[in-house]
Amino acid sequence: MTIHLAVDAGGTSTRCVVVDESGGCLGYGRAASGNPISAGAALAARSVAEAAETALRQAHAAAGSTAADVGSVLLAMAGASALSGTELFAAGLAPLGVRARFAFAPDLLATFCSGTWRPDGYALVAGTGATAVRVEGGEVARTADGLGWLLGDDGSGFWVGHRVARAVAADLDRRGPRTALTAALLAELGLRDDGALHQGRPAVLQRLIELLYAGRPVELSRFAQLAFAAAGDAVADGIVRDAADALLHALEAVADPAVMGPVVLGGGTLVRHEALVARIAAPEVHRVEDGAVGAAVIALQQASVTVDESVFARIVRTLSALR
Amino acid sequence: MTIHLAVDAGGTSTRCVVVDESGGCLGYGRAASGNPISAGAALAARSVAEAAETALRQAHAAAGSTAADVGSVLLAMAGASALSGTELFAAGLAPLGVRARFAFAPDLLATFCSGTWRPDGYALVAGTGATAVRVEGGEVARTADGLGWLLGDDGSGFWVGHRVARAVAADLDRRGPRTALTAALLAELGLRDDGALHQGRPAVLQRLIELLYAGRPVELSRFAQLAFAAAGDAVADGIVRDAADALLHALEAVADPAVMGPVVLGGGTLVRHEALVARIAAPEVHRVEDGAVGAAVIALQQASVTVDESVFARIVRTLSALR
Incomplete structure (x- = not known):
């Protein structure tokens, strides 16, 4: 079963969600700032890896998923377009066994997608x-x-x-x-x-x-x-x-x-x-806590999964149960 | 004849005036910032020494005054009260032969005294x-x-x-x-x-x-x-x-x-x-260019010279002729 790592890397803290292609969230991890602009490259890579490790461990316990099942990594962060490449984060996640394609999304888009499908x-x-x-x-x-x-x-x-x-x-x-x-x-x-x-x-x-x-x-x-x-x-x-x-x-x-x-x-x-x-x-006006749900939404969309009202509701419900 | 070094040490540049006790300005020098807070201690001491050297050289040529005639050094600068002591500037002026007592004044007071007696x-x-x-x-x-x-x-x-x-x-x-x-x-x-x-x-x-x-x-x-x-x-x-x-x-x-x-x-x-x-x-409203005149006024006042309208006018006139 293919899973995806959806990372909401903020200036204060980083959240990583392991989500399957039905919208079920299997693992969730938190760490310090994962934004290279505010935290520096070394801390950012370490924070993303740390949040991912926690989330993957939980997903393994819950559903037997492993790093080999990770189909993609989606990183939502401010100034993502200014980053030169994915090497920084790929190097941080490689020791965990994650060897998937990387994609970036603006943090504001992850916020938006956290509130609506x-x-x-x-x-x-x-x-x-x-x-x-x-x-x-x-x-x-x-x-x-x-x-x-x-x-x-x-x-x-x-x-x-x-x-x-x-x-x-x-x-x-x-x-x-x-x-x-x-x-x-x-x-x-x-x-x-x-x-x-x-x-x-x-x-x-x-x-x-x-x-x-x-x-x-x-x-x-x-x-x-x-x-x-x-x-x-x-x-x-x-x-x-x-x-x-x-x-x-x-x-x-x-x-x-x-x-x-x-x-x-x-x-x-x-x-x-x-x-x-x-x-x-x-x-409609929705308040959201952060961009974690939205990162999962975008990760699935980029994997060609249609996120409709029911998939969105499943992401929200299953993630909420994890945190 | 006793002379005084009056220094207006700003964040951008430093002005030093050699003034005698009749209000006659004998020398004038300029240098970079002489404020330790904005320029750092090393540059500030160097700037004050540089402006003083130029002013003293001019005073020697004009009136035969030497560093040995310097009765006092008045430094007008922002945040003067926060300075721990006079060592910094004394060390900078010692190589010129200046061994006089030092006093500080607020830069705003020097501005005021540049416009009025x-x-x-x-x-x-x-x-x-x-x-x-x-x-x-x-x-x-x-x-x-x-x-x-x-x-x-x-x-x-x-x-x-x-x-x-x-x-x-x-x-x-x-x-x-x-x-x-x-x-x-x-x-x-x-x-x-x-x-x-x-x-x-x-x-x-x-x-x-x-x-x-x-x-x-x-x-x-x-x-x-x-x-x-x-x-x-x-x-x-x-x-x-x-x-x-x-x-x-x-x-x-x-x-x-x-x-x-x-x-x-x-x-x-x-x-x-x-x-x-x-x-x-x-x-009365007066516009002034900087605090150089006022530094000279304060230097004389601290040397117990009464700066009345005519002494003030002499400072303004003779300094203006030097710059």
């Missing part, structure tokens, strides 16, 4: 970054944003966390309005405002600057949750509202009246936007 | 960064902003250049309004929009992303000039107007009705804001 529709993902895509005939036809923290990702976790940090800095600096975010952020960082001044500026602000510049800019994403937690505070509410506007704006930018279909929402930041879902004018 | 007033500086200070009795009493590109510097060169880059990215991404900044920025970078797509996104946008992420974020400052050059374009005008608002806001944040005095404007970005000066409600 239909070939047309939209996906909006907001984690650390933010991207919207229009999918037509199972392919990404149009992308909006996803330009990274410096040039875009409007409404993303970084975007929100960055605004939180700037609002707190402006508050402490007496340039911006008072906000509950200040106490929350200082508590998060273990800082205390004792009223002391340092060169005509609050000493706590100086400490905040030193701490935040010592990290990488994208780490400001971790403050996004403070904006949601401070609901009722005018500054926090303004940031959350602007983020929702920006995310919907990206979705509108990829919209085509001729392409009707479900909207699939993914990413850790989006889950927090309660009010946003109600603002999406689409017949 | 009065002890009270305000300075607003917008170069790559943006800071406003209130000066009372020759000391910085209150600082607003200057929090760096990630957390503040609202209205600065980086702030404007960053918005230019984001506006162009949004335009190419069809999320933002069309703007003349796009053609200007692409021309600046030698890029051409040939209409080709790359993964549902304009190929030229992909190239732009790769180019801009390859540099340091602060390098986006170089695009600030495009916003001023595109006057008449709605997007560019909006960015410039918001920047002016932010700069005036910082100035208002340090204002104290009890402290009347001149407003001194400095920094490369501020020079471009034609409309901003008219919006400053102060009896």
